Amino acid sequence: MSRSTAAKAAMLVGLTALIAPSAAFAQEEPPPTLDSLASGLETVVGEGNLTWILVGTVLVFFMQAGFAFLEIGFSRGKNVGTGIAKILVNFSFVAIAWWAVGFAIAFGGDGTIAGDKGFLFGFGDEMGGLAASFGDTATGGTAAFFIFQFMFAAVSLAIVWGTTLERIKFAAYPIFAIVFGALIYPLIAHWGFGGGLFAEIGDGVQDFAGSSVVHLTGATAALAAVLLLGPRKGKYGPDGKPRAIPGHNMALFGLGVLILWLGWFGFNGASTLGTADGRFAEVFVVTNLGAAAGVIGAMIAIYMTSKTLDVGMIGNGAIAGLVGITAPSGYVEFWAAPIIGLVAGILVVYSVLLIDKKIDDPVGALSAHGVAGIWGTLACGIFTSPRLAEYVGVGNEGLVYGGGIGQLGTQAAAVALTFAAVFALSYATFLAIKLTIGLRVDDDAEEAGLDISDHGMYGYPEQFIPAPELVGYGAAPTAATMAGSPATATSKEVTA
Amino acid sequence: MKKVEAFIRHEAFEPIRLELLGLGFPSLSISEVKGSGRQKGITERYRGAELTNYLRPKVKLECVVADKDVPTIVDTILKHGRTGAVGDGKVFVLPCDEAYRVRTGEAGEEILQAHPDPAAASA
Numbered sequence A: 001m002s003r004s005t006a007a008k009a010a011m012l013v014g015l016t017a018l019i020a021p022s023a024a025f026a027q028e029e030p031p032p033t034l035d036s037l038a039s040g041l042e043t044v045v046g047e048g049n050l051t052w053i054l055v056g057t058v059l060v061f062f063m064q065a066g067f068a069f070l071e072i073g074f075s076r077g078k079n080v081g082t083g084i085a086k087i088l089v090n091f092s093f094v095a096i097a098w099w100a101v102g103f104a105i106a107f108g109g110d111g112t113i114a115g116d117k118g119f120l121f122g123f124g125d126e127m128g129g130l131a132a133s134f135g136d137t138a139t140g141g142t143a144a145f146f147i148f149q150f151m152f153a154a155v156s157l158a159i160v161w162g163t164t165l166e167r168i169k170f171a172a173y174p175i176f177a178i179v180f181g182a183l184i185y186p187l188i189a190h191w192g193f194g195g196g197l198f199a200e201i202g203d204g205v206q207d208f209a210g211s212s213v214v215h216l217t218g219a220t221a222a223l224a225a226v227l228l229l230g231p232r233k234g235k236y237g238p239d240g241k242p243r244a245i246p247g248h249n250m251a252l253f254g255l256g257v258l259i260l261w262l263g264w265f266g267f268n269g270a271s272t273l274g275t276a277d278g279r280f281a282e283v284f285v286v287t288n289l290g291a292a293a294g295v296i297g298a299m300i301a302i303y304m305t306s307k308t309l310d311v312g313m314i315g316n317g318a319i320a321g322l323v324g325i326t327a328p329s330g331y332v333e334f335w336a337a338p339i340i341g342l343v344a345g346i347l348v349v350y351s352v353l354l355i356d357k358k359i360d361d362p363v364g365a366l367s368a369h370g371v372a373g374i375w376g377t378l379a380c381g382i383f384t385s386p387r388l389a390e391y392v393g394v395g396n397e398g399l400v401y402g403g404g405i406g407q408l409g410t411q412a413a414a415v416a417l418t419f420a421a422v423f424a425l426s427y428a429t430f431l432a433i434k435l436t437i438g439l440r441v442d443d444d445a446e447e448a449g450l451d452i453s454d455h456g457m458y459g460y461p462e463q464f465i466p467a468p469e470l471v472g473y474g475a476a477p478t479a480a481t482m483a484g485s486p487a488t489a490t491s492k493e494v495t496a
Numbered sequence B: 001m002k003k004v005e006a007f008i009r010h011e012a013f014e015p016i017r018l019e020l021l022g023l024g025f026p027s028l029s030i031s032e033v034k035g036s037g038r039q040k041g042i043t044e045r046y047r048g049a050e051l052t053n054y055l056r057p058k059v060k061l062e063c064v065v066a067d068k069d070v071p072t073i074v075d076t077i078l079k080h081g082r083t084g085a086v087g088d089g090k091v092f093v094l095p096c097d098e099a100y101r102v103r104t105g106e107a108g109e110e111i112l113q114a115h116p117d118p119a120a121a122s123a
Helices: A003-019 A019-026 A034-076 A079-108 A131-135 A138-162 A172-192 A210-227 A250-272 A276-306 A311-326 A336-354 A366-382 A388-393 A406-436 A443-448 A450-455 A465-470 A487-496 B010-023 B067-082 B118-122
Strands: B003-008 B031-035 B041-046 B049-053 B056-067 B090-095
Touching: A003 A388, A034 A079, A034 A138, A034 A311, A079 A131, A079 A138, A079 A172, A131 A138, A131 A250, A138 A172, A138 A210, A138 A250, A138 B118, A172 A210, A172 A406, A172 A487, A172 B090, A210 A311, A210 A366, A210 A406, A250 A276, A276 A311, A276 A336, A311 A336, A311 B118, A336 A406, A366 A406, A388 A465, A443 A450, B003 B010, B003 B067, B010 B056, B056 B067
Parallel strands: none
Antiparallel strands: B003 B056, B003 B090, B031 B056, B041 B049
16 A cells, blocks of 8 residues: 555545544444444534533623623713723633632532532543533533533623622722632532532422522622612712612613623523423523513513603513523423513512612612512422423422422522522622722712723723813924924834 | 803704804804703603703804994894793893904904805805
């Protein structure tokens, strides 16, 4: 055999292996047996599942952009750049914390309270708990699971800051992000997703993609933060009545809502952790119906109360519908989704109006993620279908299928536990921050806006700097403007 | 020499400007201002929370003219600025001591003289 023929043969084998791994196996031990074909098929299915998890990961990552725009739209024009810095810095700190500690606590073991394997997650490390279902030692599959679950931790953290906009000290972000990403969220994720505490209540708590684990957790930490932080200056008049502090850009807010809606298809849809039986497509439909009904519910409720079609409230309705359908998305039939979303949309309006009387929550996070998150978790106890409870293998059918109030009680217990644990840990963390470095910027910085006071720049320079100064006509004379100055950048350009 | 200072509705400005241009008074300045008068505040709602705004946007028109031209200017403003509803604004006439043209350094009332332009008026 000549050298070139051997090379061609090797290339052919390599190419075949690239196109179809099963075919490569078949060549080594011909003829192909049923077993070898089956194992090849298993690889393809496994990689299909991985692909879907990673597509979902990308969609959930994009939700960071959604939170950024939603919060910036609802902020005043002097607190715009800080919103971007906040999202980037928080996401990055929680990424490291999740890798080093959080993932192990959440998914690295079978303990009731916390996992114990997978700290400083590395390829080939010994795995435990749910993480071990992708291999006893960490594989590419485990990595996909790791990064998908990380995005949920990042979403939960993003929710926390919704109540704190326009007045919190930037230093609070990295500190809380580390505690939240390494301890608070992983604990709840272990209880709810990782086979911990919540699996032992009743026949198991139903929270498919995290109405409680992700959204209630974020909103509860947000409540702890805002109680220690207080309202923005000027939010409450001398008579104690709430005043509106209008956000500066409803278009950015709306873009944020639509991006979140898009990301939610990954959030719920990829929580199937695979493509088996086409279940992820069912989850898509349920998710969309819930969101749509949330919009309609909020639109009707705000029109009934104020006779206006408030843009912010309609957007909050979309978020509430999505949060509400998050826990039930893998447990309910299509018909139940619009009901769950509609209730969430109506709830969010009255909740925002009520909370606004005492607590300054600029984006309505407590209502859209907290109240709707509680509703979504409880809704499983009402609407879960026998078919899907059995398919997922958690809990029983809901009230409307004659399942009694047992599952509803289990769901309520999960809500109470989540709230209590997250509130205690978050309040302690924020209190520690407040007592040491302080939680709130000083009055001057708040008045000037965080863009200029924290970041030394404006999000909209042309709005804050008079045009002549921005152009520099009034600037001190430089070498370029001094007459008779020989070598300057300008004169060089001209002569060249 | 007098300075005419008028606070008018936005929509009144363009007809006033066109007529003044035709009459030979192209030189004027405007600024966007906010103020309150006898009109009531407007209540806005943002996600249920109310915000009452008592200051309404107006255009402030300023021009300096020779004493003899003041009635022409004021009449034009009153003619186009009036809708009859609260919020039409006010016109003030103030004394003005000196006037200089920056381009040439000329001074005095002659730099304020009217330049009638029938073509502009019909445009």
